[in-house]
Amino acid sequence: MAGIYLHIPFCRRACYYCNFHFSTTLRQKDAMVKSLLQEMQLQQPYLQGQPVHTIYFGGGTPSLLPDADLQQLLEKLHQLFPVSDQAEITLEANPDDLQPEKLQALKAMGINRLSIGVQSFHETDLRWMNRAHNHQQALQCILDAQAAGFHNLSIDLIYGGPTLSDEGWAQNVRQAIDLQVPHLSCYALTVEPGTALDHFIRQHKVAPVNPDKAARHFEMLTGWLAAAGYEHYEISNFALPGYRSRHNSSYWQGQPYLGLGPSAHSFNGHSRQWNVANNSSYINAIQQGKVPFELENLTPDMMLNEYIMTALRTSEGCHLYLVEERFGADKRRRLETASREYILAGKMVNRNNTLVLTPEGKLFADGIAAALFV
Ligand code: SF4
Known part of the structure; x- marks a missing residue:
């Protein structure tokens, strides 16, 4: 049993707190898709023919990719790997990408789970984080996704931020429960070195993150979600029965997985490897028929x-x-x-x-x- 992760390293704009690998220009989009298709071919032996039970498009913002690109990537995965008929196929998406037509297309191509980067239903928080979407889109995309038949749905929420009051946090969680979102990933705002947020705090342009507030929000969250019937199955993850993320659970259970794309990690039970976190270097190496990775054997x-x-x-x-x-x-x-x-x-x-x-x-x-x- 194995999983496949694809890293789509493009975003519409840079959220201030983010330290993932992404670029805000789509200049290399076509070359990247081509390279991902080539890497699938090069890495095909990695999983040794094990059945693939989960596919996860992460990033970055995979929902930025046109439908034809996503379709092509999925088709190639199905051609090269024994993807199970019941595979969980997740796409990370941002609210501003999820128009009804896009949702229909995603559903039709076989995506059966969405993980939506909502982060907050409040405009003040979204602006403070420099998110590309607004509070109306945060709400509307969930309604539209459900109307399009996406019942296996997860949203990300961030707590502990300076613009988020206790009442604001209560409203965010209540909103998710009221919308019957079956899976929530909730993260404390953390200041990663080298991010814009880190820079702003050092320059005293924004207040440092308050760990007591984050701890309080976490305690409030666990109480509310338990009362609403969610299982707290991992520190940051909560699911109604039957809606745990199979892909992430397989990481935590030590199952093998293949990561494709720049910065993606792979694991085969005894070693870990990670691709170069640079779009140009990745594309150049793949064009020469080499996967640019570093490897660590695990003791x-x-x-x-x-x-x-x-x-x-x-x-x-x-x-x-x-x-x-x-x-x-x-x-x-x-x-x-x-x-x-x-x-x-x-x-x-x-x-x-x-x-x-x-x-x-x-x-x-x-x-x-x-x-x-x-
Ligand atoms: S959309 Fe996601 S990956 Fe892109 S900058 Fe924002 S948090 Fe990071």
């Missing part, structure tokens, strides 16, 4: 650390028997000893030989995981 300790990091972020937690089976009894004992401090502090519980973060511990998930690394 058992690296694999264990990855398991701890990803498993602790999920509601399934970190299975101690699995650690023992895959990495040895010593590693299990070491992990049990290191976790005691967090269990005593109420940040973690050991439930039937599985380490699971408590609601309080979820606020510190990455820090706790790092402290448990071997």
Whole structure:
């Protein structure tokens, strides 16, 4: 069972907080699509014929691509890989791209899940983030997507930002629940080095992000969504029953995946590789028949650390028997000893030989995981 990720590295404009790989000019769009098609051919052996259960168009903004390009990419994937009939095929989209005709076309070509970058239903927040869409589009695209038959729908929301009050956050989440959006990915606003936001804060043009506010918003969020019937199945992800992201879940379960496009990562169970994060370098190399990537072979300790990091972020937690089976009894004992401090502090519980973060511990998930690394 495997997944395929395609990175579409173009955006209409640069959101101030974003550190993904993208370009705001579409000059190389045609060459990029051609290169992606070529890379599929070059990388075909990577998954060793395993059935593909999920395809994910991410970015960047894949919804910027014309329908014919998306169709061509999908057709080629179907030609080269054993894509299952029930595959989950997700497209990340921005609200301003999702007109009714576009939605119809996406549906017709086989996209069966949308992940929409709504971020907020408030104009003040959207402007502050430099998003390309407005608050009307944030709402309308969901109604239009549902009318077009997209019931497997996810939206991204950002909390903790300086323009978002507690009441504003409550309205955003209530809006998503009222619209019956079955999957939410909610992220605390973080300041990544080198982003415009980082620059503005250093220049004192905007206030630094307040971690207490983000923690408060997270606690409010988990309470509201639990009451509305959503499963909190990963730190940032919430789903109504039956609507978990199969693609992202397969990352967290350590399934193999092939990443295509600049900056895309691939994983085959024992090594990880990532393509160059530069559009021109990527296109030039692919034109010469070479995939421009760096590779890292994973040692058992690296694999264990990855398991701890990803498993602790999920509601399934970190299975101690699995650690023992895959990495040895010593590693299990070491992990049990290191976790005691967090269990005593109420940040973690050991439930039937599985380490699971408590609601309080979820606020510190990455820090706790790092402290448990071997
Ligand atoms: S649309 Fe998405 S990928 Fe593009 S700049 Fe904004 S957050 Fe980043």
